[in-house]
Amino acid sequence: xxxxxxEYRCDEALLRGHLVWDDAVSARRPGxxxxxxxxxxxxxxxxxxxxxxELGYVVLAADMFGExxxxxxxxxxxxxxxxxxxxxxKLRARGRSALTALSGxxxxxxxxxxxxxFCFGGSVALELAREGADLKxxxxxxxxLATKLPAVPGRVKASVLVCxxxxxxxxxxxQLTAFEDEMRAANxxxxxxxxxxNTLHGFTNPAADGSMMRTALYHEQSxxxxxxxxKGLFDEVLA
Amino acid sequence: xxxxxxEYRCDEALLRGHLVWDDAVSARRPGxxxxxxxxxxxxxxxxxxxxxxELGYVVLAADMFGExxxxxxxxxxxxxxxxxxxxxxKLRARGRSALTALSGxxxxxxxxxxxxxFCFGGSVALELAREGADLKxxxxxxxxLATKLPAVPGRVKASVLVCxxxxxxxxxxxQLTAFEDEMRAANxxxxxxxxxxNTLHGFTNPAADGSMMRTALYHEQSxxxxxxxxKGLFDEVLA
Numbered sequence: 001x002x003x004x005x006x007e008y009r010c011d012e013a014l015l016r017g018h019l020v021w022d023d024a025v026s027a028r029r030p031g032x033x034x035x036x037x038x039x040x041x042x043x044x045x046x047x048x049x050x051x052x053x054e055l056g057y058v059v060l061a062a063d064m065f066g067e068x069x070x071x072x073x074x075x076x077x078x079x080x081x082x083x084x085x086x087x088x089x090k091l092r093a094r095g096r097s098a099l100t101a102l103s104g105x106x107x108x109x110x111x112x113x114x115x116x117x118f119c120f121g122g123s124v125a126l127e128l129a130r131e132g133a134d135l136k137x138x139x140x141x142x143x144x145l146a147t148k149l150p151a152v153p154g155r156v157k158a159s160v161l162v163c164x165x166x167x168x169x170x171x172x173x174x175q176l177t178a179f180e181d182e183m184r185a186a187n188x189x190x191x192x193x194x195x196x197x198n199t200l201h202g203f204t205n206p207a208a209d210g211s212m213m214r215t216a217l218y219h220e221q222s223x224x225x226x227x228x229x230x231k232g233l234f235d236e237v238l239a
Numbered sequence: 240x241x242x243x244x245x246e247y248r249c250d251e252a253l254l255r256g257h258l259v260w261d262d263a264v265s266a267r268r269p270g271x272x273x274x275x276x277x278x279x280x281x282x283x284x285x286x287x288x289x290x291x292x293e294l295g296y297v298v299l300a301a302d303m304f305g306e307x308x309x310x311x312x313x314x315x316x317x318x319x320x321x322x323x324x325x326x327x328x329k330l331r332a333r334g335r336s337a338l339t340a341l342s343g344x345x346x347x348x349x350x351x352x353x354x355x356x357f358c359f360g361g362s363v364a365l366e367l368a369r370e371g372a373d374l375k376x377x378x379x380x381x382x383x384l385a386t387k388l389p390a391v392p393g394r395v396k397a398s399v400l401v402c403x404x405x406x407x408x409x410x411x412x413x414q415l416t417a418f419e420d421e422m423r424a425a426n427x428x429x430x431x432x433x434x435x436x437n438t439l440h441g442f443t444n445p446a447a448d449g450s451m452m453r454t455a456l457y458h459e460q461s462x463x464x465x466x467x468x469x470k471g472l473f474d475e476v477l478a
Contacts, residue, residue, distance in 0.1 A: 160436075166419055173416055180405055180412065183436055191436035192464070193405075197422055197429065221475075225431070228471055232464065 001053060006060060008101035010094050015063040017098060018046050020053040021107055030112035030136070030238040031102040032057045035095065035121025037205070038077040040070035044205050045118065052116070055231060057238070058108045062098035064091075064124060074212060081120050088148045092131050095124045099133055112136055112238050115158075116230060117143060118204060119170075119216075122162075129158040136237040137161065139230045141204050145171050145179040151186035159237050160191040163226035165199030169215050194229055196222040240292060245299060249336035254302040256337060257285050259292040260346055269351035269375070269477040270341040271296045274334065274360025276444070277316040279309035283444050284357065291355070294470060296477070297347045301337035303330075303363060313451060320359050327387045331370050334363045338372055351375055351477050354397075355469060356382060357443060358409075358455075361401075368397040375476040376400065378469045380443050384410050384418040390425035398476050399430040402465035404438030408454050433468055435461040 006019040018041065021029075032052050036045035041063045049061035064084065071077040084091040095115070103110035114137040117125040122143015129138035130151040135158035142165055160183065164171045176193065183191045202208035202216030204223045210216065245258040257280065260268075271291050275284035280302045288300035303323065310316040323330040334354070342349035353376040356364040361382015368377035369390045374397035381404055399422065403410045415432065422430045441447035441455030443462045449455065 166423070166430075166432075173419065177412055177416065180434065180436075184405070188436060190460070191405075192461075193434045193436075195419065195432045195434070197399075197419075197427060197431055221429070225471065229468075232467055236460075 001050065003050070006101060008097055010097035013066040013094070015066055015094070015097065016068040017041070017063045017101065018049060018061040019059070019105075020046075020049045020061070021058040022053060022056070025056070025107075028107060028109040030057050030114065030234075031105070031108035031110070032059045032234075033095075033098045033102055033113070033115045034059055034061045035064060035098075035115065035117030035124040036061065037119035037121055037202070038071065038081045040065050040080065041068050042070050044207060045121065048116075048118070048204075051227075055234065057114075057234075058102070058105060060098055060102040062095070064094050064121070088127060091124065092127050095128045096131075096133060099128065099135075114138070114234065114238060117141070119143060119202060123147075126160070126162075129156050129160050131155070132157055137233050139163070139233065141226055142168055142171065142201050145175050147182075150182045151188060153185075153187045156186060156188045159233060160188060161229060161233050162191075162193040163222075163229060164193065164195055165201060165203050165219070165222065166195045166197045167199060168201040168203075170201050194226065196225065240289065242289070245340060247336055247340035249333050252305040252333070254305055254333070254336065255307040256280065256302045256340065257288060257300040258298070258344075259285075259288045259300070260297040261292060261295070264295070264346075267346060267348040269296050269353065269473075270344070270347035270349070271298045271473075272334075272337045272341055272352070272354045273298055273300045274303060274337075274354065274356030274363040275300065276358035276360055276441070277310065277320045279304050279319065280307050281309050283446060284360065287355075287357070287443075290466075294473065296353075296473075297341070297344060299337055299341040301334070301363075303333050303360070324362075327366060330363065331366050334367045335370075335372060338367065338374075353377070353473065353477060356380065358382060358441060362386075365399070365401075368395050368399050370394070371396055376472050378402070378472065380465055381407055381410065381440050384414050386421075389421045390427060392424075392426045395425060395427045398472060399427060400468060400472050401430075401432040402461075402468060403432065403434055404440060404442050404458070404461065405434045405436045406438060407440040407442075409440050433465065435464065
């Protein structure tokens with residue numbers, strides 16, 4: 001397994017992602033962009049990128065904040081995430097630039113791309129699906145499901161998979177209902193939502209122990225199940 | 240693979256189920272009860288029982304209507320299903336009698352039972368979970384999720400999995416929300432709900448072509464996905 005930093009740009013921003021791939025394979029493979037949580041691109045997203053690469057894909061752990069900025073506390077999370085959420089077009093452009101960087105790599109089959117993300121990154125994957133990015137799949141793990149720019153009919157190409165904690169205060173039941181209504185209204189060809197009982201925010205991250213955020217807590221079973229659901233979808237659409 | 244009818248009783252009713260198991264295996268195995276849709280125990284539930292048996296379980300396709308009555312039209316469905324729905328205790332007793340018959344078989348490990356069901360049968364599996372049947376798992380495929388006897392705290396033993404079509408008029412969004420609230424309120428230890436987009440009622444049944452019921456339609460992808468979710472749960476809890 002090979003790993004290296006990969007720098008790419010979006011307008012004025014220098015983004016420092018991390019690329020993971022198996023160089024024992026020579027054929028072009030599907031590419032998967034992994035979008036980090038609100039803390040920024042750190043160990044967790046890089047570890048997940050490695051896990052996705054082990055499934056046989058070329059994986060870019062994207063940098064959404066620029067120069068791999070990382071938040072040290074919730075206030076910094078709010079500031080970094082808030083700046084992008086306030087400008088959804090900018091957020092989408094940032095996400096898109098990761099897909100462009102990924103699809104330009106010699107080992108990637110640009111016709112078979114997917115995006116996944118965690119918390120904030122889940123929203124990024126969904127925003128890319130909404131704007132019609134050329135994705136086979138978009139998977140959100142405990143992402144916020146609300147958007148300022150709802151999907152419109154005929155636009156979404158990705159198969160959409162939402163994995164959400166039934167007790168996640170950042171994706172409460174009414175948000176879930178609204179999301180499903182959005183998918184229906186936009187005639188999204190393929191979407192599914194999995195709601196995991198007894199599961200809070202951040203359930204895929206073993207470091208989520210409730211200390212930084214009381215309502216973000218690792219849930220091993222829901223982590224395992226949602227990962228299996230993602231793999232199942234990849235098997236379907238990236239093969 | 241062996242198959243034979245298995246008769247059992249519940250009060251005055253003679254129930255004629257169908258048993259499927261692999262007799263090449265000698266050790267006691269988990270037992271799975273399969274509950275039929277509103278049409279009664281026929282080809283579809285028996286085929287599913289065979290598919291479950293191929294996963295390595297001893298499977299009883301239960302008979303909920305007695306003497307393997309089958310409905311020939313929607314009116315008969317309404318009459319047969321309605322009679323049991325009106326008496327949820329009777330419905331539960333009928334379901335329980337299938338579990339008792341199954342768990343008494345020499346090839347079954349009575350400590351590892353599961354129940355699955357389709358449409359009406361999905362509700363039966365959920366009713367058994369609600370009343371605290373000794374199940375490791377209860378899986379509903381396009382079942383009605385409403386109940387007259389909601390789950391109460393401390394009662395449910397089964398890991399609950401609901402696979403539902405997002406456009407199923409028999410399990411509309413408000414019913415889904417109410418079900419999730421029920422699971423939360425009863426502190427059900429393990430539950431998950433998967434909502435499949437663009438999917439109507441009856442999505443697992445290749446014979447559902449909209450002719451008998453406009454809103455019951457086979458959906459190959461959702462069938463495959465929900466079956467994989469069931470297998471995943473069985474791997475977790477019946478192993």
